Amino acid sequence: MTQNKILLPGSKLGVMGAGQLARMFALEAITSGYEVHVFSPERNSPAFGVGAKETVAEYENREKLLSFLKNINALTFEFENIPEAALSVIEEFSGKSSLNVFPSPNCIRIAQNRWKEKNAFRNAGIPTVNFYPVFTEEDKNTVASKVQYPCILKTNTMGYDGKGQIKCKTKEELISALSSLKELNHIVEEFFSFTSEASVILARFENGKILNFRPSENIHKNHILDLTFHPGNFSDEIQDRLVFYATKLAETIDYIGVFGIEFFIKDDQILCNEFAPRPHNSGHFSQNSGGLSQFDLQLKTLCNLPAPEKITSNPVTMKNILGEDYKPDSPLWNRALSDPEYRLHLYGKSEARPGRKMGHWNYSGPNPQTAFQDWE
Numbered sequence: 001m002t003q004n005k006i007l008l009p010g011s012k013l014g015v016m017g018a019g020q021l022a023r024m025f026a027l028e029a030i031t032s033g034y035e036v037h038v039f040s041p042e043r044n045s046p047a048f049g050v051g052a053k054e055t056v057a058e059y060e061n062r063e064k065l066l067s068f069l070k071n072i073n074a075l076t077f078e079f080e081n082i083p084e085a086a087l088s089v090i091e092e093f094s095g096k097s098s099l100n101v102f103p104s105p106n107c108i109r110i111a112q113n114r115w116k117e118k119n120a121f122r123n124a125g126i127p128t129v130n131f132y133p134v135f136t137e138e139d140k141n142t143v144a145s146k147v148q149y150p151c152i153l154k155t156n157t158m159g160y161d162g163k164g165q166i167k168c169k170t171k172e173e174l175i176s177a178l179s180s181l182k183e184l185n186h187i188v189e190e191f192f193s194f195t196s197e198a199s200v201i202l203a204r205f206e207n208g209k210i211l212n213f214r215p216s217e218n219i220h221k222n223h224i225l226d227l228t229f230h231p232g233n234f235s236d237e238i239q240d241r242l243v244f245y246a247t248k249l250a251e252t253i254d255y256i257g258v259f260g261i262e263f264f265i266k267d268d269q270i271l272c273n274e275f276a277p278r279p280h281n282s283g284h285f286s287q288n289s290g291g292l293s294q295f296d297l298q299l300k301t302l303c304n305l306p307a308p309e310k311i312t313s314n315p316v317t318m319k320n321i322l323g324e325d326y327k328p329d330s331p332l333w334n335r336a337l338s339d340p341e342y343r344l345h346l347y348g349k350s351e352a353r354p355g356r357k358m359g360h361w362n363y364s365g366p367n368p369q370t371a372f373q374d375w376e
């Protein structure tokens, strides 16, 4: 067996993307003595100004990307919507060098494409909603008579926070939504009337070792995550199956690194919705749950560092702060800030646009169910 490469403090870790996930990873890695280099097409990104070295260039800028890659010892991702042109440069470069790229570009390709992602679930024996392609004119003309209603028309790529989704209650609504499409490359999914949503944060090391947090329960508002309760209030049997499916996916696609995987639950039925090949918003509770955080795990898997046998975590409730909820110096915030059980995490974004993720609160006191009641 080949010895996995251990990257010690002082090593240079690259991140594709420089949003809040890269920022929180960078803060963790820099605290542990690593150098972090972020690559982003946007100026003033959240990961800038926290001690990471910055490259500002388009992802497709081959020259800039190659010089970025030459200067680092390992590469990870903070989000999946990296253009194929960049993924193939990364793949080609890592093939020729000893650069660790975790997760692999192939795992990113699966996660950035709903069609590939849902087929990966099927191939791994993980139940998911019924889904149909809208890739050709023929698909477009026939899908409305195949699918059961209600259904959701979704962009196949580049979707996040519910963007690019149209819910259709009837065949007529779907036909009308399809006729308004400017391009093909969509899928139609059957709507599943779940009673709860869950997620599992999992880390898989190069040697195959897997660590996971207990499943969390998530509440979305307008398709954007609002609250995460950790651990979720699920039976042992449901928890075991959620972890089983997460593990199955990681092993089937040979995933190395941290991912968040989302599920719909109704009674004893579980359907997998999607996974994100990186730390996940529903894993932010781990920053204040008393043990390793998902960003610690991202660092450990990337650098092959020693890890415990099991992950332990205390209960935490996480609440997202969107632009419209960003209220520094309000009575609400001041009350929470005066209570050490509420921890504030902000992403350094200056413009608080509605729907924009500005930060989150983690509550780790005795009232996890009611900690954010009446906060609107």
Ligand code: ADP
Pocket: 129, 152, 159, 160, 161, 162, 163, 189, 190, 191, 192, 193, 194, 197, 220, 223, 262, 273, 274
């Ligand atoms: P995104 O990539 O934007 O996060 P998701 O597929 O996770 O897209 O959809 C966002 C949310 O919309 C889900 O968390 C869920 O609440 C709801 N949703 C999406 N697809 C379905 C579905 N097939 N049935 C029921 N609810 C759904």
Ligand code: MG
Pocket: 161, 262, 274
């Ligand atoms: Mg989602």
